[in-house]
Structures are given as C-alpha cells and as structure tokens.
Amino acid sequence: MPLSDSILTRLRHQHEALPELIRDLTEEELKRRINPDKWSAFEQIAHLAAYQVMFIGRLERLTTETTPSFERYVAENDPAFPQYLHTSLQTLLQSIPAKAAEITARLTNLKEPDLLRTGRHPRYGNLTIPQWTQFFLLHEAHHLYAIFMLTQDLRAAGV
Numbered sequence: 013m014p015l016s017d018s019i020l021t022r023l024r025h026q027h028e029a030l031p032e033l034i035r036d037l038t039e040e041e042l043k044r045r046i047n048p049d050k051w052s053a054f055e056q057i058a059h060l061a062a063y064q065v066m067f068i069g070r071l072e073r074l075t076t077e078t079t080p081s082f083e084r085y086v087a088e089n090d091p092a093f094p095q096y097l098h099t100s101l102q103t104l105l106q107s108i109p110a111k112a113a114e115i116t117a118r119l120t121n122l123k124e125p126d127l128l129r130t131g132r133h134p135r136y137g138n139l140t141i142p143q144w145t146q147f148f149l150l151h152e153a154h155h156l157y158a159i160f161m162l163t164q165d166l167r168a169a170g171v
Contacts, residue, residue, distance in 0.1 A: 014124055014127065014142075015119060015120070015127065015142055015145065016142070019142060019145055019146060019149065020116075020120070022149045022153075023112065023115060023116045023119065023145070023149065024112075024116055026112075026149060026152060026153060026156070027060075027108050027109060027112045027152065027156075028109070029156050030057065030060075030105070030108060030156065030159070031105065033156065033159050033160050033163055034053065034057075034159065034163055037053075037163060037166060037167075037171070039054065039100065039101040041166055041171045042054040042057070042101065042163075042166075043055075044166065044171065046162055046165045046166065046169075051158075052162065053158075053159050053162040053163055053166070054097075054101065055097065056155050056158050056159045056162065057101070057104050057105075057108075057159065058093070058096035058097050058099065058104060059087050059093070059096070059155060060104075060108060060152060060155050060156075061096050061099070061104050061107050061108055061111070062087060062090060062092060062093050062096045063085065063087075063148075063151065063152070063155075064107075064108065064111035064112065064115065065092070065111065066085055066090065067115060067144075067148050068111065068114060068115060068118070070082060070131065070144065071115070071118050071119070071141070071144075073131065074129050074130075074131045074141055074144065075122070075126060075129060075141075079129075079130050079131060079132060079138065080131045080132070081131070081132040081134075082131055082132065082133060082134070083134060084133075084134055084135070115148075119141070119145060122141065126141070127140065127141045127142055128140055128141070129141055131144060133147075
C-alpha cells in the first residue's frame with residue numbers, strides 16, 4: 013500500500029495555505045482571542061508546529077518498534093507546547109514548511125513493507141503508516157480551517 017497521490021500532494025502543499033490565511037495580519041492581531049475560551053489563530057499555528065514534531069516522533073517509533081501504542085495527543089498535556097506559544101510567528105512560519113519537508117522525506121523514503129507497519133490508536137485501533145499520515149493531514153486541515161475562520165472574524169471586526 014504505497015502512499016496515495018492525494019496524501020503526497022497534501023504533504024507537500026497543504027501547509028502552504030497558512031501564509032495566505034494570515035496575510036496582512038500582525039502577530040499581535042493573530043494572538044487576539046475571538047472567543048476567550050478558544051485558541052487564537054496564533055495558538056492554532058503554534059499547535060500545528062508542535063503537532064508536526066510529535067508526528068515525527070510517532071513516525072520514528074512506527075519504523076523502529078513493533079506496533080507501538082500512542083495516547084491521544086492533547087496540546088495542553090505536551091510539555092513542549094508552551095515553548096511554541098512563546099515562539100515568534102516568523103520562526104513558526106519557517107519551522108512549519110521545514111518540518112513538513114522532513115515528514116515528506118521520511119515518508120517517501122519508506123519501502124512498501126515499512127508503510128504497512130502499524131501503531132495502536134486508543135480509539136481507532138491499529139493504523140498503518142498511510143492511515144496515520146491521513147490522520148495527521150486531516151488534523152492539520154482542521155486547524156487550517158479554524159485559522160481561516162478566526163482570521164476572517166478578525167478582519168470582519170476591523171482588526
């Protein structure tokens with residue numbers, strides 16, 4: 013089961029939507045919470061960066077361990093997440109494409125037998141590497157959509 017063209021295309025390009033989504037907004041504007049109980053656009057971006065690093069770690073375990081088990085990722089429980097919240101927007105915007113390229117390289121260098129390796133998700137059971145990658149990409153897309161909505165709300169509010 014090789015990686016599909018859909019997965020490969022999204023790995024290479026999905027993250028490229030981010031600069032377009034935040035165009036003309038400052039870091040301070042992106043840090044403004046539209047809803048006090050929900051993340052700001054900046055916090056969403058920091059989460060994307062942290063999630064990439066976590067996924068690279070999962071890929072490492074998937075390729076070196078036999079059916080590793082993974083807990084659900086919760087940013088607030090990630091000891092590294094606060095560091096991303098204190099990272100500059102410019103640094104995050106440089107890190108995200110660099111980590112996306114690293115993820116893509118790791119995945120495209122895997123042979124088909126390695127792609128069939130599995131890891132256990134607490135809700136969805138054993139997933140192959142392509143299924144984990146699909147999960148990663150859909151999660152990323154969900155946060156890009158959230159960033160789109162938040163930045164549109166900021167613009168509508170005249171920020």
